[in-house]
Amino acid sequence: MLFNQRSDRSxxxxxxxxTDRLEPGSHVQVPDDLGVPLHTALDxxxxxxxxxxxxxxxxxxxxxGRRSENWVKIKHEKHQExxxxxxxxxxxSRAHTFGSLLLAxxxxxxxxxxxxxxxxxxxxxxxxxxxxxxxxxxKTPAATDVPTEDRxxxxxxxxxxxxxxxxxxxxxxxxxxxxxxxxxxxDKEPDEVAWxxx
Numbered sequence: 001m002l003f004n005q006r007s008d009r010s011x012x013x014x015x016x017x018x019t020d021r022l023e024p025g026s027h028v029q030v031p032d033d034l035g036v037p038l039h040t041a042l043d044x045x046x047x048x049x050x051x052x053x054x055x056x057x058x059x060x061x062x063x064x065g066r067r068s069e070n071w072v073k074i075k076h077e078k079h080q081e082x083x084x085x086x087x088x089x090x091x092x093s094r095a096h097t098f099g100s101l102l103l104a105x106x107x108x109x110x111x112x113x114x115x116x117x118x119x120x121x122x123x124x125x126x127x128x129x130x131x132x133x134x135x136x137x138x139k140t141p142a143a144t145d146v147p148t149e150d151r152x153x154x155x156x157x158x159x160x161x162x163x164x165x166x167x168x169x170x171x172x173x174x175x176x177x178x179x180x181x182x183x184x185x186x187d188k189e190p191d192e193v194a195w196x197x198x
Contacts, residue, residue: 010059042074051168052076077166080105080176081185081193082114084161085142087133089153097130101181102154103165104143105195111143113175116150117165120181129184133157162188 009017019030036044038055045053052075060070082105087098100118104111121129133155141151142159165179 009061011056012058038074042076046076050076075168078169078196079164079166079182080114080179080196081162081164081188082117082176082179083111083142083159083190083193084133084157084163085111085113085146085159086154086156087130088116088118088150089155094126097126098133098155101129101163102141102146102150102156103163103176103179104159105193106190107195111159113141113143113146113150115171115176115179117176117179117181120165125183132161136160159190162186162190162193 015030015033022028022030024030041053041055045051052073055072055074057070082103084101085104086102088100088102090097090099100116102116103114105114106112136157138156138158141154141156146154162185164182164185165176166182167176167179169177171177
């Protein structure tokens, strides 16, 4: 091992040791130290299809298994407009509202399931949204491709409300990865919603 559980060497010293002693191969690579402005590093990361970057103070020490305040993870944040098609039952402190919203995005005029958002709500918004959605109930989902596990305990609503989520990309089956609710978009109609590019 090059380092113990904690190293008092700076990031620059540790990196120099690593590049001197490690032979890159198919399983191990030492990523470039971009040493460039933040926006450039983020652009490169985005071009490579990475989740984001880790920005480090060059004089920070190493602590095994821990990221200190000197190491900051910065993810690419993507936004997507969505149509609310239902909700799943809430539990615990959310038993009187909902656990997550079920979301869809139209493709060629047909709604397709886009995933569920269960975070990003404050208590006031949970109550207001639940009250509003409760008046929009319908018997069947507006999107036919909702998977069985997300149909469980679902209450369906008419696809009239547009919202926005932030997310970290799409899954292999074309659903939002880690969607977080940002709020309603009263300025948008459902027929204006489309998948964002990128």
